[in-house]
Amino acid sequence: MNSSTAAGQERKAPGRPRSAQADETILDAVLALLGEGQSAAAVSIEAVAARAGVGKATIYRRWPNKEALLIDAVRAMKGPLPELAGRSVREDLIALVQANRTARAQRHSKVTACLMPELIRDDELSRMYRDFIEPRREVTRQVLRRGIETGELRPDLDVELTQIMLSAPGMMQSIFRFNLAIPDDEFAETLVDAVLRGAAA
Amino acid sequence: MNSSTAAGQERKAPGRPRSAQADETILDAVLALLGEGQSAAAVSIEAVAARAGVGKATIYRRWPNKEALLIDAVRAMKGPLPELAGRSVREDLIALVQANRTARAQRHSKVTACLMPELIRDDELSRMYRDFIEPRREVTRQVLRRGIETGELRPDLDVELTQIMLSAPGMMQSIFRFNLAIPDDEFAETLVDAVLRGAAA
Numbered sequence A, B: 001m002n003s004s005t006a007a008g009q010e011r012k013a014p015g016r017p018r019s020a021q022a023d024e025t026i027l028d029a030v031l032a033l034l035g036e037g038q039s040a041a042a043v044s045i046e047a048v049a050a051r052a053g054v055g056k057a058t059i060y061r062r063w064p065n066k067e068a069l070l071i072d073a074v075r076a077m078k079g080p081l082p083e084l085a086g087r088s089v090r091e092d093l094i095a096l097v098q099a100n101r102t103a104r105a106q107r108h109s110k111v112t113a114c115l116m117p118e119l120i121r122d123d124e125l126s127r128m129y130r131d132f133i134e135p136r137r138e139v140t141r142q143v144l145r146r147g148i149e150t151g152e153l154r155p156d157l158d159v160e161l162t163q164i165m166l167s168a169p170g171m172m173q174s175i176f177r178f179n180l181a182i183p184d185d186e187f188a189e190t191l192v193d194a195v196l197r198g199a200a201a
Helices: A003-008 A020-035 A045-052 A056-062 A066-078 A089-099 A103-121 A123-150 A159-176 A184-197 B003-008 B020-035 B045-052 B056-062 B066-078 B089-098 B103-121 B123-150 B159-176 B184-197
Strands: none
Touching: A020 A045, A020 A056, A020 A066, A020 A103, A045 A056, A045 A066, A066 A103, A066 A123, A089 A123, A089 A159, A089 A184, A103 A123, A103 A159, A103 B103, A103 B159, A123 A159, A159 A184, A159 B103, A159 B159, A159 B184, A184 B159, B020 B045, B020 B056, B020 B066, B020 B103, B045 B056, B045 B066, B066 B103, B066 B123, B089 B123, B089 B159, B089 B184, B103 B123, B103 B159, B123 B159, B159 B184
C-alpha cells in the first residue's frame, strides 16, 4: 500500500469531460439541497439546475441520470484519502480513521445518512455507492492484510469485520451524536487502539 | 444486570390507555408505509389513518403528534431485549448483539435507516429516539461495567466506545450489506470475540 494507490482511489469516473467550474457549481448545488434537508427523492434535476443557475441539458450532458449525479456529489464531498506513511499498521489505521473525522468527512457522513432510505430501496444507487466506496474500503483491507503478513496483526484476523469495526463506529457517532468522553481529536487513536488491544483483561 | 431490568426497558410510555388491537393496527400501518419506501416526512397522520382504517381522531387520542407515533412504531418493531444469563460477560454480550440479528431487528435497522434524514434534521424526533434507545444501550453498558468489576474486562475500558463497537457494525452491515464471510448466525459471537480479543498479534 503506497500513497499513489490511495490517490488513485480518488480518480474521477472515466469518459466524461471535466469542465471543472461547471461541474463544481452543479455538485455544490446538489450538496446544498441535501444539506438543507431535501430528501434525495426530492432532489430533482430541475431543482439542481435552478440552484446551480444552469440549464437541465448542461447537467444531462455530464451525468446520465440523477443517481450518477448524487453519487458524484457524495464523492466530491468525501475528499482524498490521506497519504499513508507505511511505517506501522497502527499509524496507518489511525490516519485512515482520522480522515473520516474532518469537518468535510462529517458532512459527508450526514449526507450519506440522508441517502440511506434511497440506498436501501434503490439497487442501482446502492451499486453505484458501493462502486465508489469499495476502493476506499479496500485501502483499509490492504493495510490489515499487510499487518497479518508482518505479524503486527493476528494471523486469523477477519479482515472484512475489522474494516467494518474501524469505519462503522465513527459513522454512527456522527449521525447519532453519542455521548463519548473521548475528545474528537483523540477518537481515531482511541478506536484503533481499542480494536487492536481488545476489551478483555 | 438481571432479566427483570431488561424487561423493564420494554415498558410502554406511561399515561396512555393501551387498547392493544387498535394500537397494533395503527403501528403496523406506519411500518407498512415506511417499509414500502415512504419517507418519514411523507408519512402523514392522514395516510396512516387511511391505511389502518381508523379516523384521524383515533390516532390523535393515542399519540400527541407524528413524531411520537413514528418512535412508537420503531419501538414496537424492536422487540424485547433477551434475558441475560449473567454467567459471563462474553455470553451476555453475544446475547445482546444476537438480539439485533433477528429478522425483526433487521427490519428495525432498515426502518431506523429510513428515519435517519429526519433524525439528523429534527431535534425533537432525535431526542425521542434517544429516550427510547438509551435504556437499551444502558443494558450493554451495565454488562461492560460488570466485566470491569469482575476482572473479565480491562480496568481502563472505554465503556461508551465499546458499546458503539458492539452495536454499530451490525447496523451498518444490515444497511450496506457488506460482503462478510461470516455466516449470519455466527456474526454475534465473531464480533464479540473480535472486540474482546483485539486484532493485534
